[in-house]
Amino acid sequence: MKLSLLRSRNGIFVLAILFMVIALFRSTYAQFGDVAAGQFSNPDSYYKLVLLEGYAQGHPINFNPRDNAPDGNWIHWSLPHSWTVWQLHKIFTLFGLDTQSALIWAGASLTLLSMLLLTALVAATVLSIGTYKATLATALLMASSLPLGGYGQLQQVTHHIFMLVPIAGAALCVISALNTPSVIRDTLGGVLAGLALWISPETMPLVVIMVVLRMAIRLQFPDSGKIWPMAAGLSGMLLLAWLIDPPPPTFSVWSLDHVSLAWLLFVCLTALVMLVADYVTAYEIGAPKSFAWVSITGITVASIWLLLTPGATAGASGLLPDELKTVWWAQIQELKPATSSPEKMIAWLTTPMVAGLLALYWTWHKRLLWLGVLGMGALLYALLGGLHVRMGAAGALVSALAFGLSVSYMPVFANEEKRHSIKAQTGGVLLVLLGPLQLLAIIGVALLDNDSAILNANKDKKNQCAMQDIAPQLNALPPSVILTTSSAASELLYRTHHKVIAGNYHHNVGGLLDVHRALLDTEPWETAKEIIKKRNVEYILVCQSAQDDVAEKLRPTFFHNWLANSKPISGIEPIDLNSTTKSNWRLFQTTQPQNHD
Numbered sequence: 001m002k003l004s005l006l007r008s009r010n011g012i013f014v015l016a017i018l019f020m021v022i023a024l025f026r027s028t029y030a031q032f033g034d035v036a037a038g039q040f041s042n043p044d045s046y047y048k049l050v051l052l053e054g055y056a057q058g059h060p061i062n063f064n065p066r067d068n069a070p071d072g073n074w075i076h077w078s079l080p081h082s083w084t085v086w087q088l089h090k091i092f093t094l095f096g097l098d099t100q101s102a103l104i105w106a107g108a109s110l111t112l113l114s115m116l117l118l119t120a121l122v123a124a125t126v127l128s129i130g131t132y133k134a135t136l137a138t139a140l141l142m143a144s145s146l147p148l149g150g151y152g153q154l155q156q157v158t159h160h161i162f163m164l165v166p167i168a169g170a171a172l173c174v175i176s177a178l179n180t181p182s183v184i185r186d187t188l189g190g191v192l193a194g195l196a197l198w199i200s201p202e203t204m205p206l207v208v209i210m211v212v213l214r215m216a217i218r219l220q221f222p223d224s225g226k227i228w229p230m231a232a233g234l235s236g237m238l239l240l241a242w243l244i245d246p247p248p249p250t251f252s253v254w255s256l257d258h259v260s261l262a263w264l265l266f267v268c269l270t271a272l273v274m275l276v277a278d279y280v281t282a283y284e285i286g287a288p289k290s291f292a293w294v295s296i297t298g299i300t301v302a303s304i305w306l307l308l309t310p311g312a313t314a315g316a317s318g319l320l321p322d323e324l325k326t327v328w329w330a331q332i333q334e335l336k337p338a339t340s341s342p343e344k345m346i347a348w349l350t351t352p353m354v355a356g357l358l359a360l361y362w363t364w365h366k367r368l369l370w371l372g373v374l375g376m377g378a379l380l381y382a383l384l385g386g387l388h389v390r391m392g393a394a395g396a397l398v399s400a401l402a403f404g405l406s407v408s409y410m411p412v413f414a415n416e417e418k419r420h421s422i423k424a425q426t427g428g429v430l431l432v433l434l435g436p437l438q439l440l441a442i443i444g445v446a447l448l449d450n451d452s453a454i455l456n457a458n459k460d461k462k463n464q465c466a467m468q469d470i471a472p473q474l475n476a477l478p479p480s481v482i483l484t485t486s487s488a489a490s491e492l493l494y495r496t497h498h499k500v501i502a503g504n505y506h507h508n509v510g511g512l513l514d515v516h517r518a519l520l521d522t523e524p525w526e527t528a529k530e531i532i533k534k535r536n537v538e539y540i541l542v543c544q545s546a547q548d549d550v551a552e553k554l555r556p557t558f559f560h561n562w563l564a565n566s567k568p569i570s571g572i573e574p575i576d577l578n579s580t581t582k583s584n585w586r587l588f589q590t591t592q593p594q595n596h597d
Contacts, residue, residue, distance in 0.1 A: 107157030130408030138404030144435025147392025181225025190233025
């Protein structure tokens, strides 16, 4: 730490971002060819691009006319991410790219930019009250995070990292209140928290953490400024979002996965709790009573919201019938628990648990209520990440904040150069290398586990059918409705001009039920033929070796497997594939009379 670069605040900030640049360069270099060819690991990326291409053709930005045939499908993805990708793609068109390519690179580059902004905001937050060494350790931890890197890579044209950026901005505004009060900054913090909720209601736990964090600072340090500006910014942002981006036509006005009355009620009740915190602080009510009043108010308004909001207690899969939970929801990898494999347990649980416990230790040692909020937030996301791997990226953000601000209190991480015991230095080195050590542990466990998902990822990929192999032949057919698995449907929409019954989208309950009831039908195939007629299906596309969401264990008597094995079915005729098409695809044309009502 003798270099002049490491002695300046700006130098530390730049170096922290450089850690993430290096991590992103490695993944970008490996994925550049796939992205240029339109190859994505997440079906949501295909679906997002299809929506934006439809917008270019004059369709609403959140409507897919070729999904849920013949009606089309409204989706819940909100405007901020789609609008940003759309505006960014205009820059790429200036360099001669067509709309499709420009949208690909706009979406991919926005994900990388979001990762850099996320790192910059977290580094700035730690630097605002923490130390230089703690900032670098935090940046290294983020650059090494598998949950964060999973969504923050070139191949992801999704909002999962984009939605975390305003939360990180809100955290910077909130933590800065420890230094100097500012009405403008608190208002901005509320606006950013509201923006995150607009991008995705999935950020609700993060918004709650930011609100409770600001209240904790206010209660313990009354001179940090009043909270009402943050409450006003949060409420105003959600009201504006609701006016600009109300629930789509097929959604409930109380929809939980889109800005709706549910979230307007949420921010109003949240603002009430914040005003109570302001009140008890302004009237100098003692700390125990203040904490009790705020806690009772918080519990009360949370209960009111849960009771008044339809479906709020039903959980993430509350919209789905039990049938779909078994054959579809339970097969989605990002919704599976991190405890499903030892590698994921290490990657998803270690950092939030270490960060949370560190924060709670220094909360007790330094009597810092606000740090305890971050510690509990990190442990909460250890639980959420354990239940659903999808929560890992958000957990990495909370953990990074808790980690960086906690280790700043350790003498070995102080800015001053002092001699420390071997024990202290060893502990400091282990904390600095927490991220890289996790990666080594994951690799070691994977090598010992022959069934490791990491080692078998490329093998599984080779066993799957590639949509680009059959897309040219599909595009030679007239626009039609094609029955295929929901996993393949999103990419089929992207690569062809055809319609599908259901992509991987949970609001299309009827379409998903029809797809699975048809493909999992058993002889005499009455259900499958009824759905084919109802949905005007003209072609059926199946993969002989597909590892998709048809069922956990496919049986040869299923309609899907019967066709995949090229067995005859009355009214369904096989189509010969071109010699250039991989043989594991099976394409069929229906000869049943269609329902054209």
